[in-house]
Amino acid sequence: MAATQELYAVVEPGNPALQAREGARPADVEIVFENVGKCFPKKGERDAPFAVRGLNFSIRKGEVVSIIGPSGCGKSTLLNMGSGLYTPSEGAVFVGGERVVKPVAKVAFMLQKDLLMPWRSIRRNVELGLEIQGVPAARRRPVAERLIEKCHLAGFGDHYPFQLSGGMRQRAALARTLAIDPQVLFLDEPFSALDAQTKMILQQDLAQTLYEQRKTALFITHDLMEAIALSDRILVMSARPGNIIEEIEVDLPHRDNPLERRKLPGAGPLVGRLMDLLKVGDDPLH
Numbered sequence: 001m002a003a004t005q006e007l008y009a010v011v012e013p014g015n016p017a018l019q020a021r022e023g024a025r026p027a028d029v030e031i032v033f034e035n036v037g038k039c040f041p042k043k044g045e046r047d048a049p050f051a052v053r054g055l056n057f058s059i060r061k062g063e064v065v066s067i068i069g070p071s072g073c074g075k076s077t078l079l080n081m082g083s084g085l086y087t088p089s090e091g092a093v094f095v096g097g098e099r100v101v102k103p104v105a106k107v108a109f110m111l112q113k114d115l116l117m118p119w120r121s122i123r124r125n126v127e128l129g130l131e132i133q134g135v136p137a138a139r140r141r142p143v144a145e146r147l148i149e150k151c152h153l154a155g156f157g158d159h160y161p162f163q164l165s166g167g168m169r170q171r172a173a174l175a176r177t178l179a180i181d182p183q184v185l186f187l188d189e190p191f192s193a194l195d196a197q198t199k200m201i202l203q204q205d206l207a208q209t210l211y212e213q214r215k216t217a218l219f220i221t222h223d224l225m226e227a228i229a230l231s232d233r234i235l236v237m238s239a240r241p242g243n244i245i246e247e248i249e250v251d252l253p254h255r256d257n258p259l260e261r262r263k264l265p266g267a268g269p270l271v272g273r274l275m276d277l278l279k280v281g282d283d284p285l286h
C-alpha cells in the first residue's frame with residue numbers, strides 16, 4: 001500500500017491498529033498524527049535538524065488532551081501542524097478523517113495573546129470569524145450576544161479592547177473562538193499571561209463549554225496542574241527533537257469542573273509524576 005493510502009487507512013473503519021492503540025472505534029477518532037516530523041531548513045538548504053519527529057498519537061471526539069514538555073521541544077510546532085499552519089516535513093495529520101493540507105474550517109485556534117482588533121468593539125471582534133465566513137449581520141449578532149453573556153462580558157459588547165482588563169480580553173478571545181462553533185480547538189497556552197485567580201475562572205468556563213458541547217481540544221500548557229485540571233489525557237514530550245515519551249490518563253472525576261478537580265487528593269501525586277517525567281529541578285538553570 002502506498003504511504004498516503006496507509007495514512008488514510010488509519011481513520012478508516014475497522015483499522016485494527018488504531019483500535020488496539022486507542023481502544024476506540026475509528027468513527028470516534030478526531031485527530032490523528034501519523035509518524036509526523038518537522039524541520040525548518042533555511043533557504044537554499046536541503047536538510048536541517050528535526051524540531052519534532054516520530055509523532056504518533058490520536059485523539060477521540062470530545063476528548064481534551066494536554067501537551068506538556070520542556071521549552072523548545074516543539075509543542076507549538078505540533079499544534080501549528082494540526083491546524084494546517086505548518087506542513088509536516090514527513091508523515092501526515094488528519095482532522096475529522098481528512099488529511100490536513102491547509103487551515104481547516106472546523107478548527108479554531110486560541111493563543112496566549114488575545115489578538116483582538118483594537119479598532120473593533122468586543123461584539124464585532126466576537127463576530128469576526130462569522131463575518132469572514134460570510135454569515136449575514138442579522139445572524140451574527142445573536143450568536144455574539146449569547147457568547148458575550150456566556151463568557152461573562154454582558155454589558156461590554158460596545159466597549160473596545162483597550163477598555164477591558166487582560167482577563168476580560170482573553171474572555172472575549174474565547175467568545176470569538178467559540179463563535180464559529182468549531183468541532184476542534186487548538187489552544188496554545190491561552191491562559192498563561194493571566195493571574196492565578198482569573199486563570200482558574202477562565203479554565204472553568206472553557207472546561208464547561210468543552211464538556212457540554214463535546215468539543216475536542218488539544219491544549220498546550222506549562223502549568224502541570226492546569227493540564228490535570230482540564231484534561232482526559234496528558235501527552236508528555238521529550239526535549240528536541242520532540243517526541244511523545246509518555247501518555248497519562250487523568251483518571252479523576254470532574255472534567256467539567258476544574259475548580260473541584262484541583263482539590264482532589266489524586267491531583268497532587270499526578271503533579272509529582274509529571275514533575276518526575278519532566279525532570280523538574282534536575283537542571284539548576286531551569
Ligand SMILES: Nc1ncnc2c1ncn2[C@@H]1O[C@H](COP(=O)(O)OP(=O)(O)OP(=O)(O)O)[C@@H](O)[C@H]1O
Nearest residue numbers: 040051052069070071072073074075076077078240
Ligand atoms: N517558523 C519556524 N522557523 C524556524 N524554526 C522554527 C519555527 N517554528 C519553530 N521553530 C523551531 O522549532 C523548535 C520548537 O519550537 P516550538 O515553538 O514549537 O517549541 P515549544 O515547545 O512550543 O516552545 P515553548 O515551550 O518555549 O513555547 C525551536 O527550536 C524553534 O526555534
